[in-house]
Amino acid sequence: MTIIAILLAFALCHFIRELGKCRKNQWLRSWINFSNDAFWRMPGWQNMLGFLLIAGGPLLLLVFISLLLYLALGTIGTFLLATAVLIYSYGPEDLDTEVAGIIDAEDEETRQKLLEKFLGTAIPEDEDACRVLAVESVFREGLRRWFGIIFWFAVLGITGAFLYRLVDWLVSEDYPLAEGQKTLFIRLQRIMDWPAAQLMTLSLAIATDFDSVFVAWKRYHDEQGHGLFDGDNGFLLTSACSIVLSGHAARDGYADQLEGPFVDLQQAMDLTWRVLGVWMTVLALLLLIGVIT
DSSP: OHHHHHHHHHHHHHHOGGGGGGOOOHHHHHHHHHHHHHHTTSTTTTTHHHHHHHHHHHHHHHHHHHHHHHHHHTHHHHHHHHHHHHHHHSOSSOHHHHHHHHHTOSSHHHHHHHHHHHHTSOOOSSHHHHHHHHHHHHHHHHIIIIIHHHHHHHHHTHHHHHHHHHHHHHHHSOOOOOHHHHHHHHHHHHHHHHHHHHHHHHHHHHHSOHHHHHHHHHHHHHHHOSOTTSSOOHHHHHHHHHHHHTTGGGGSSSGGGOOSTTHHHHHHHHHHHHHHHHHHHHHHHHHHTTSOO
16 A cells, blocks of 8 residues: 555646645644644743644644544545645655756746745856756755655655654744754754665665765765764765766766756756656565565
C-alpha cells in the first residue's frame, strides 16, 4: 500500500494540477492562536510544552480520522486517507511544474520573476553564484517537497508525512511562535531532514558518479568539522553542485542533450527525477521482501 499510495499521489498531482489549490494551511495559524490564548499560562508553554501541543494537536486529529475511516471502510479507508495526506503534503507547489515554468517562460522579465521566487532571494549578479544557487534550490526543494515526505511516510505512515510538512510550515513561515518553540521546531526539522538527505545523496551517487559524490560528501564533513546531526544538510547540496557544475551530469548520454541558458537548472531537475527513480526502485524491493506493506 505504501508505494502504491506514493505513486498514485504523484500521478494525481502531476495530471490534475488543480489539486495544488487544496494545500491551504490557514487552519494552522488559527490553531496556534487558539493554543496561545488557551494555554499560555501553563508552565513550559514557551518551550517544550508548547512545542508538543502545537505539533501534537493536529497529529492526534489525523490519527482519530484514520481510526474512523478504518472502522468504516477497513484498509481501503486507510489507503484513501494516505493518498489524500500525501497529495496535501507534497508541495507547497509542484516542483517539476515550477522549474518548467522558469525554463519555458515567454519573456525574460517573467523568467526572472519566477526564478527569484523559486530561489527565495534576489538573483545573484555573479553567473557562477547564480548557477550554484539554482542547483542547490532544486535539491533543497526536492528534499522538502518530495523526499522528506516520502521517507517519513514510509517510516511512520501518514502521521510521519504530515508531521514533516507541519514542521516545514512552522519553520519556514511566519507564525506566532515563542522563540523557544521555534528553536525546537528548527531542531526537529534538521533531525527529520538528515536521514532523507543522506539517502538522497546515496541515491545521487548510484544514479550518477559514485566517486565524485562520495568525495564531495566527505570533503563537506571534513571542512565543516561537526557531527552529522549538527549544522544543516549542506552535504546534499554540495554533492549535487559537484555533479552538475563539474560537468559529470552532462556526460551520461542524456543530460548532455539539454541546452539553453538554464541548462544547470534542467540538469538538476533531471537528476532529481533520477534520484526519485532510485527511491521507487528500493521501495519496490522492500515491498517484495515484506519490509514494508
